[in-house]
Amino acid sequence: MEATRKLVCVTPGDGAFTVEMKGADDVDALKRAIRVKKPKLFNDDDVHVFPLLLEDHSDDVLRLVQGDANARVRELMSKREISLLASVDKVFGDALREGVVHVLATAPGWSSTRTLACVVPGADVFTVEVKGADDVDALKRAIRVKKPKLFNDDDVHVFPLLLEDRSEDVRLLKRGDVSMIMRARMAKGEINLLASMDKVFGDAPREGVVHVLAINPARPPRPALSNVLGKRARPHWDVLNDQLKNLRSAKSKTTPLSKISWKAIQSNYYEEMYTQEPKPVSSEIAQAVWSEVEKSIKAIKGPRTEMETTCVLFTLFRDIFLHCEPKVRMNLQAQLQSFNDVLQASGFADFVFSRKRAKVCVMEAKKIKKEDEDENEEKNNGGDEDDVIEEQTMADGFAQALIGMELQNTYRKNPSQTVSGIVSNYTSWTFIRMEYPEGEDALPIVSRDDDRLVENIREKPSDENLARILGKIMAMVDVVIHRL
Structure with a gap:
């Protein structure tokens, strides 16, 4: 058998x-x-x-x-x-x-099925199945079917990737950024329209590799930022942008600084207190500055409004910087907006201080109590309520200065790991330093130093208070006294 x-x-x-x-x-x-x-x-x-x-x-x-x-x-x-x-x-x-x-x-006509991992800038990696004999049009159709909201009826531009899914370039793509290396790859052109999947990908690994970069031409990817901003600030800004959307109208592309409150953005920062060490200021310099500030206060009989407060602060800043070196550039009502819409906020800062190599300081002047409010305070014991209002306006000014500091940093070719700002209503002062720590998931560290020059506008500041506040301003822009 x-x-x-x-x-x-x-x-x-x-x-x-x-x-x-x-x-x-x-x-x-x-x-x-x-x-x-x-x-x-x-x-x-x-x-x-x-x-x-x-x-x-x-x-x-x-x-x-x-x-x-x-x-x-x-x-x-x-x-x-x-x-x-x-x-x-x-x-x-x-x-x-x-x-x-x-x-x-x-079976007759069988062609090998390939599972290709794809990535669209700003989205997670996903997979599509194509036949080995399929052409690029079949790949595009598969991507449209898998991601209809991203592509709808739009064309799909597809580029061969073949990068480890844990690579830096793929990590940036998931976040919505295209690195210089990736832009160079894209410049070489898309996958050949006549090529089969077998011809393009051959024996490309199945596991742990992203094979295809898919881009909607109607939604071009943003260029990746470098250094500190790319690795540390960008993830923070992406989260912050989601919160800023809730503070503006549906038609607006950016959120006005005036709409931003500390309560709205506080969860995006790790807050701690610090003491800003002042630069030395002699009594002669302090008195010379006060002499001009006093004239400004008397001339406007106040200040009673935010604009008048800005005028008094301008006099103070101008006169202290006259005695400093290196030279500090001071811009008033400086327009603030983000480079390339990296951070979706815009508005005006009362002051922006800058030096050639220095950090950028943004000043937001907030309304102070009027003289008659001080008088009424004694009559109706409204002091606690007024203190709450002042605390709130300073807190909102703090938030607006913070976003302003970050907006300024988006323009720098060599962005700072630490940026600085000041908030004041003349009587109260907050000095701010913000640092982007290492690690994508780490919250920016905001250190604040709350100080006071005077209790109310009618007081003459003590020599000690005046010298300390002036010294802290100088420290923020890293300058020293050079002459009287």
């Missing part, structure tokens, strides 16, 4: 299975046995059979089980099917040992 042979077969996208054959059986008998064993896969269709003879735990077989064919398997398939006239003994001889897959069985 003729011995029965067990042939191990595999069909793409399905597990291995066995069929029993006699040594003298031909290929038609093998195909019938496969149809009987896998009726749902083949039904009445023809079966294409190829000799495989690969280890059952090999990468080649594992990829076939997943529905894909690598270069080695495609090469075996290119050598044609098993001859119709050949017997099982003639084809396999003594190769029917254990642990080997002998036959690859496919």
Whole structure:
């Protein structure tokens, strides 16, 4: 009696299975046995059979089980099917040992299925399935089906990527940024319209690799920032932008600084107190500055409004900087907006101080209590309520100065890891330093020093208070006294 042979077969996208054959059986008998064993896969269709003879735990077989064919398997398939006239003994001889897959069985027109990992700037990595023989149009359709909200009926620009999914470039793409390296790759052009997926990706790894960069031309990606801003500030700004949207009208692209409160953005920062060490200021310099400030206060009989407060502060800043070196540039009512819409806020700062190499300081002057309010305070004991109002206006000024500081930093070619600002209503002062710490998930550290020059506008500041406040202003822009 003729011995029965067990042939191990595999069909793409399905597990291995066995069929029993006699040594003298031909290929038609093998195909019938496969149809009987896998009726749902083949039904009445023809079966294409190829000799495989690969280890059952090999990468080649594992990829076939997943529905894909690598270069080695495609090469075996290119050598044609098993001859119709050949017997099982003639084809396999003594190769029917254990642990080997002998036959690859496919339906007519089958093409290997590839799972390609794709990334769209500003979104997570996703996968699409395409056939090895598919062209670029098929890939674009698959991407549109998988991400209809991102592409809708728009065209899809596709670029070969083949980068580790944990690489810095892919991390930036997920955040919505395109690095210089990535822009250089994109400049080389999209995937050839006539190329098949097999031709483009060959034996590209399946796991841990992003194969395709997909871009909607109507939503071009933003260029990645470098150094401190790219690695530390950008993730923080992305979160902050989501909160700023809630503070503006639907038609506005940016949030006015005047709409920003500390309560609205406080969760984006880690706040701590510090003491700003003042630069030394002599009593002669302090009195010279006070002489001009006093004239300004008397001239406007106040200050009673924010504009009048700004005038008094301007006199104070102008006169202290006249005695300092290096030279400090002071801009009034400076317009603040973000470079490239990195941070979606805009507005005006009462003052911006800058030096050639220095940090940028933003000053937000807030309304102070009027003289008659001080008088009424004694009559109706409204002091506690007034203190709450002043605390609130200073807190909001603090938030607006903070965002203003960050807006200024978006323009710098070599952005600062630490930026500085000042908030004042003349009587109260807050000195601010903000640092972008290492690590994408780390909140910016905001250090604040609250100080007071006088209790109310009618008081003359003590020599000690005046020298200390002036010294702290100088420290913020890193200048020293050079002359009287």
